[in-house]
Amino acid sequence: MTTVQRIILYIFSFKYEHAGGFGSYLLGMSDIIANQSTEANSPQDIKNPTLGWMIGFLFVVSFLGLFSVVPLRKIMIIDYKLIYPSGTATAHLINSFHTPQGAKLAKKQVRSLGKFFSFSFLWGFFQWFFTAGDGCGFANFPSFGLKAYENRFYFDFSATYVGVGMICPYLINVSLLIGAILSWGIMWPLIHEQRGHWYPAELKSTSLHGLQGYRVFIGIAMILGDGLYNFVKVLGHTLFSLYRQFRDKDPGSVLPVGVVGYVGIAIISAATLPHIFHQLKWYYIVVLYVIAPTLAFCNAYGCGLTDWSLASTYGKLAIFTIGAWAGANHGGVLAGLAACGVMMNIVSTASDLMQDFKNRLYDTGFTTAFHDLGIPGTQYPAPYGLVYRNMSILGVEGFSALPKHCLTLCYVFFIGAVIINAFRDVVGKEKAKFIPIPMAMAIPFYIGSYFAIDMCVGSMILFVWSKINKAKADAFGPAVASGLICGDGIWTLPSSILALVGVNPPICMKFLSRKTNAEVDTFLT
Secondary structure: OOHHHHHHHHHHHHHHOOOOOHHHHHHHHOHHHHOOOOOOOOHHHOOOOOHHHHHHHHHHHOOHHHHHHHHHHHHHHHHOOOOOHHHHHHHHHHHOOOOOOOOHHHHHHHHHHHHHHHHHHHHHHHHHOOEOOOOOOHHHOOOOOHHHHHOOOOOOOOHHHHHHHHHOOHHHHHHHHHHHHHHHHHHHHHHHOOEOOOEOOOOOOOOOOOHHHHHHHHHHHHHHHHHHHHHHHHHHHHHHHHHHHHHHOOHHHHOOHHHHHHHHHHHHHHHHHHHHOOOOOHHHHHHHHHHHHHHHHHHHHHHHHHOOOOHHHHHHHHHHHHHHHHOHHHOHHHHHHHHHHHHHHHHHHHHHHHHHHOOOOOOOOOOOOOOOOOOOOOOOOOHHHHHHHHHHHHHHOOHHHOOOOHHHHHHHHHHHHHHHHHHHHHHOHHHHOOOOOHHHHHHHHHHOOHHHHHHHHHHHHHHHHHHHOHHHHHHHHHHHHHHHHHHHHHHHHHHHHHHHOOOOOOOEOOOOOHHHHHHHHHHHO
16 A cells, blocks of 8 residues: 555544444555455455545535435424434533523533533543553443443443533433443343354354344344434425425425435536446435435434444444345445445434534544554454454345344334334323433444443433522533533543644553452462
């Protein structure tokens, strides 16, 4: 690879690697990652990044998410009253600088926001000193014991998600915790006991042929069940509303701009992308764009509930669908990765756009190149690139390659999500407050339990505060939460700069069992 290609790879992997976004599927296309796998590393399954095709690719796919959800923005924010915690936090931060002069309450709110902003920022700075290696630092503190930690049950001291928990309704946080207990507390340990029967026992924990396959696809099934139910419900209301407008007004005046824009850009994209990826046929793209608005709605809806964008999850779905359709002999690996990029750009733009309607600010990443990008064992191994490529290799084998009973469980949880939503609508709003939300329950299935615990801690803080002084909690709770979220978020910029200039944390704080610690002591002695 040329130096320019490495620079491009690093720029995008830096900003999106952690979220499993653009950098991951882009790196999965490169020869550096392909050479780390023994399968599907022929020229037809490799495309190294160059600035020209990347700009063209992003230009034709990134606008689709905007047009797919803009027509539903009023329904999502006003009718559904979705929270969009990051957008809400940023709105409070912006409003704090534009409050009427002389308003005592506003000044106190600004003071509270600034105080907790500073605390959150300094807490992130303090934690940085103890993160000198993988699994180090307070973020890996085994709060409930090492066994619980292995199943991702721990409090990771994230100021961001404590703040998000203070903003999200109690039902959302409780739903997250129920989903975490159901998956990591019950289902995954039980399925793990079936290793050797349901899937080969020697597989790595990240293999989609094993336990990871259940985590990813059952979570997707539940999310799609919830999202599709709500999408159909909203679509029904929207079509009825349009019918009344056509009946009462001039039909030409109510043609949605979003629909026209979406169809227009989709046509351009379907004509352009096959020239960038000849493995990605135009009819694959058409199918993606027919499905994408539903998934974009699901992602924007879920992000509005919990602040988690699951764009990478929907990208995985595109990898398997298009990869299996294309087949191994026709560049299915590269077609799957390209389809992943198309889908992720659409659904992530949709959720980010809805956050913007809640006044979210954006940050811009910048960086430089490193010669060891993507190479295992180096400072910047970019492991998700290989993960995404392996998923694409699995995708060309078809869903039959998934572990035993995985699809059956997916069907069960998809139908279960639809039934729970229907039951919530039947019992009415008052009783629905006590029924968990499937979309929120599904998120920990794949991610883990730790952030649900963080958010429940935020809920607990607000609940206790409300019992002590409800008026003060109502007045200052959003400001405190916004300070926690924004301070922790701002710290990522200096921490990234420190990494880029080669300044590494000096200490690794890890937690070992007594037995392991004794073995380490013996070894060192």
